[in-house]
Amino acid sequence: MSEGMTLSMDLWRAHRPGDDTVVQRCTGPTLDVGCGPGRMAHAVALAGVPALGIDISRRAVAEARARGAAALHRDLFGDLPAAGRWHHVLLLDGNVGIAADPVSLLRRCRDSMRPDGTVILEIEAPGITIERTSLRLVIDGRVTRRFPWARVGIDAVADLATAAGLEIDHTWSRHNRWFATLRRRA
Numbered sequence: 001m002s003e004g005m006t007l008s009m010d011l012w013r014a015h016r017p018g019d020d021t022v023v024q025r026c027t028g029p030t031l032d033v034g035c036g037p038g039r040m041a042h043a044v045a046l047a048g049v050p051a052l053g054i055d056i057s058r059r060a061v062a063e064a065r066a067r068g069a070a071a072l073h074r075d076l077f078g079d080l081p082a083a084g085r086w087h088h089v090l091l092l093d094g095n096v097g098i099a100a101d102p103v104s105l106l107r108r109c110r111d112s113m114r115p116d117g118t119v120i121l122e123i124e125a126p127g128i129t130i131e132r133t134s135l136r137l138v139i140d141g142r143v144t145r146r147f148p149w150a151r152v153g154i155d156a157v158a159d160l161a162t163a164a165g166l167e168i169d170h171t172w173s174r175h176n177r178w179f180a181t182l183r184r185r186a
Contacts, residue, residue: 028087038064
């Protein structure tokens with residue numbers, strides 16, 4: 001396990017090149033897991049698709065709501081609205097690393113989506129498999145406590161998907177960002 005990372009929430013406040021490639025794949029109700037300040041939940045909703053962000057940070061949820069996104073203070077592993085009915089579940093900005101247990105996280109996402117739904121991931125570039133670490137966030141100058149995290153590269157996605165009862169449907173890269181769409185295994 002590495003010594004950990006520290007990232008600023010500012011990274012996720014403004015539109016990022018490549019976000020549009022995710023928004024255009026969201027064709028039905030979308031759950032944005034670890035929505036942070038609501039950038040993607042808001043973008044999906046602006047495209048005319050129902051979207052809900054969830055985050056364990058009350059500050060992030062308040063910021064998401066202030067920008068006009070629907071967002072709830074929730075833990076993905078707790079009770080979720082419309083569980084089993086989401087068309088798409090988003091794990092962007094490396095959120096597949098939440099809790100440093102990508103397989104459990106992907107299983108929970110699988111269980112949250114409808115049978116023909118998708119999980120849309122943003123992962124690390126080729127050359128990285130899985131690196132368990134910790135993360136601290138800087139939110140408006142304040143640094144959070146460390147929490148378990150994992151960095152997951154595109155090279156590890158197929159094995160993680162299989163372990164979670166999913167399979168890769170599609171991968172793509174835009175603006176030096178890497179993405180994958182997963183579906184339930186046939």
